[in-house]
Amino acid sequence: MTETVDVIVVGAGHNGLISAAYLAKAGLKVKVVEAYPTPGGMTSTTEVEEMPGYKVNDASIQPSLFRTTTIMKDLQLEERYGLKMKVIDPVHLQLNYDGSSLGLWRDAQKTADELAHWSRKDARELLELYRVVHAAVEIGVPMMQTNPVRPDIKQILKATKATLKHRGELLAIGRWMRCTQIEALEDSFESDPIKACLLIGLPFMSYDSDLSGWSMIYMGIITKYGVAMFEGGTGELPAALIRLIEDHGGSVQCGTPVEELVVRGGRVVGVRTDDGEELYARRGVLTAFSPKKVLRDLLPAGTLPPALERRVRHIPTRSRGFADMKLDVLCRGRIRMDRIEKWRGDGLDCRLPANGYHAYEEVVAAQAACKRGEVPAHVPGLMQISTALPSNRHFAPEGHDVAWFWSGLTPSDPKVGWDAAREEIARTVISQSDHFYEGIEELDVYHRVRLLPDIEERHFALDGSVYHVDPLITRFGPLKPAAGFAGYSTPVPGLFLTGSGTHPVAGISGMPGQNAARTMLKLFRREDKKGTAAHAVEEARHWDRVVEADESGALQESVR
Template sequence: MSFIDQPMTTDDELPRSADVVVVGSGHNGMVAAAYLARAGLDTVVVEASPTYGGMTATNEMLPEAPGYTINEASIQASLFRTTNIDEDLGLGRRYGLKQTVIDPAHFQLAADGSSLGLWRDPRRTADELRHFNRRDADRLLELYRVIDAAVEIGLPVMQTSVTRPSIKAIMKSVAGAAKNRKELVNVGRWMANSQAEAIEEYFEHDMIKAPLLTSLPFMPFDADLSGWSLIYLGVLSKYGVSMFHGGTGSFPKALAACIADHGGRVVTDTPVEELVVEQGRVTGVCVRGGQEITARRGVLTACSPRTTLDRLLPKGVLPRRLQNAVNHIPTKKRGITDYKLNVALSGQIRMTKHEKWRDRQGIGGIDLRLACNCFHPYEEVLAAARACVRGEIPEHIPGLATVPTAFDRFAPEGKDLFWYWSGLTPSIPRDGWDKARKEITDKVIRDAQHYYEGIENLEVARRELAQPDLEDRFWAIDGSVYHVDPTITRFGPRKPAPGFAGYRTPVPGLFLTGSGTHPVAGISGMPGQNAAHTMIKLFKAEDRGGRGHALTARREQENGIADRLEAPTSNGTGRSGARAGQRT
């Protein structure tokens, strides 16, 4: 049984048409659907899985551990508080969404029992860091000034279309640059550095260096321009990192209520097999069993862009140049990939050694199980990344650990859950995933038991999600939680690929959202919010006539797609004849 109330439908209940069909009920698809429904558009969300929420889904840990509830692929809502989605949609005010800021959001744990808390207030982090290195504490505050400036400049352009940014967003970004003009040179140097270079330029001690790698394994640590990853520190300090009561699944649950309140629907257990193309336009979807749902205004897909453009869109629709760009969207070229472990426990685990150390320092009174904690030294993190690129299982698997039952009731009384996420497992393990999965999990638990007392003895059941498991469970190509590798060349107008940025695609009636679109992955909802605003603006322009249609036609012509889409197929109907016939 699902932890959150899930609307279930049967094929007989499927709507025959809607203004907008949203494919995929991950949080970005649900955010977009809520905005579209609120704008008065008849909106239906179609989800392949039995429950909605995608990678934010919160469900009972079945069949492994009945009574234990897990966020299947997520932990914290690290970016949601940077947005105005909650306020816009009334998710907390009207639909029961409740969140609490976790502070400190992270700890770095050392084998000797010492720890460093990464607080929302950088000064508190610096105060703790002085115990280890006074120079590092001062340099941390310097780095925060640089990163805070970058957040003020960069966040407005994250909250709008990258190809058609709003004037308001541009002006806010310009104002941020003017306000922080003294830091612009430092911002540029920091972002141009590699992540490892930036960390080593500022810091000497392992207790601050290690978590700035472990928590943020996006690009290769030695890649130029990967220093931007540290911008997360600015998000942490300005907005705080929250957890949703009831799990991350409470977010899509509130969105489903909002969608229903505005006349929309969420349909689960209904895989889309093909996008329907008629007279050069995407006009709906064909779901399992052959039933079609007509989309009067457009189809928005929240799955990975390669799924949409290479599997669901019929072959031959895209011209060769654009199809080639789609074929080369990277999903596992970094050498590293993600892994999530959920462990059900028969009792409660302790962190006695680290709690006693903090008590002796006069900084105790905190349940260390609650934060997302790192416990691998800096050099072990670097070594793990290098091993992954070689296709080897690292000797240690750096990542983030948390005991969510310290926050909310995810397990029976007196019992705990242990969650672990790592972005440092090999994309292509040399000996295959059957061997790699077990070896990774065994190493995670082996290392964790030095910090989480009892984890080995109390285990009831485990569920591990390595790359192929993420692909199978969430219909994500190569198990990529980002949908597109988060390298610097895949941001902005090249995300997910040249010609496909800005949420509108060159194919009329087809729109993209999700983690593979601007600006970032993670639980924020910004891609969904931006996509919905883009669609609503376009629909309004089309309804006014003239300008909207002219812009659409010009864009199609620029991409070399208009003539080929308008040409009738061999059956004379103008409708694509081939079905994709593949699971997304």
């Protein structure tokens, strides 16, 4: 035994670090261990080893739900730790081949005014849809910001108050959320730009699946809270959190893969790293990565009863038939968007939003192709020029650009194999985007594609799922990641879960981390009040000594 703390957090992604920050601020001694050599997980910003002088955001860039929380205020991330955010408005542009574009603005009326260029009917329908979606956001967000099986009474009251306020919209909310995403769009709109825009960035479920319409709740997040980027790169979030953790006596140790959870007497009391070192925690171990991997692979066999083991095996991580990908394009020179900006004529820097440029039918066809195991003829997604944000100019040498492209529409099992799929997808995206991002094909000096196996390897995400659990509506709330494991605490004493695979959602929201920490602190306070606080290290020592005495006939004084 080399070290003892109050809580060990496994995984230095943003949710793990947020939990650690709350726990450390509450006075607990916290240690975060991370398998990768650098912290941040899917919120990291790193230099490209093959191209010195260029940096990329490794995965996410837009913390769309982060601004709905109190995390910035609670942890004083701006005032004390220098974290700054810039709202991007419009957050998305739908780029059309003829040079026109539709902006998805924070002001719903402004979006409707632009949409009227294609259809006045659609402009009216959009404002009506926003009215319903805003009601759903007010009702739903409070329940996202609490434990899904033991909700906080204050959040219940907020949701109840919002439900009463918007009781006139409840039927419309029900109709919208239970229908398919395609049905929701085609029932409301006739013009391609708005339908394509609201489909490209939201490929959570199959577009033709019942209940997939819920994904458009994102529209309400845009208008009510605004969507921002972290100034200086997404990695500024984990950097600020680490400064806070260290200020409160905690530590973050990278390059330390955890091989197994240490269980003594049915309780998780620590972790064993891949080099055999054991780290112990007096109060608990919190894991902040794929819950299926934690429960299936890191818990010693037999820890869970058979019924719960079966539930864990059936947590869906690759059931949709399509998967996410990330493409970075490093450029020697500046990407232009003259054609788009000239048509708009409003002085907007079109390089800054995360933009889509595929037609509605191309998006629908792409998802169908992925399910067949084919690389789509068009790979719909969102592209953004990272260096367009002034605070990110250091991502590339002066006068050069870095482009970020994300798609949720690549095959999860490509018939051509992963190597061929990488090459074909990169070629397709770069060549097709050149019409809108002028010069990108010629300026490309290095690009990197990360498909499902690459995401799994880089981010330790089982089956390359950035969601950790497939984002099916049937897996939300008390069923995420599975029944019996949804409240951040688990049936195994001393083991807690957080991360994208726990309530409520993936993406840069921080809510799973905040909720998990609050759950743990409540439990610890109850234990302290009752005098039943677990002292896991002492229990582990006693357990080891008894076992060794039984096996050798003599009590050993050392812990193995």
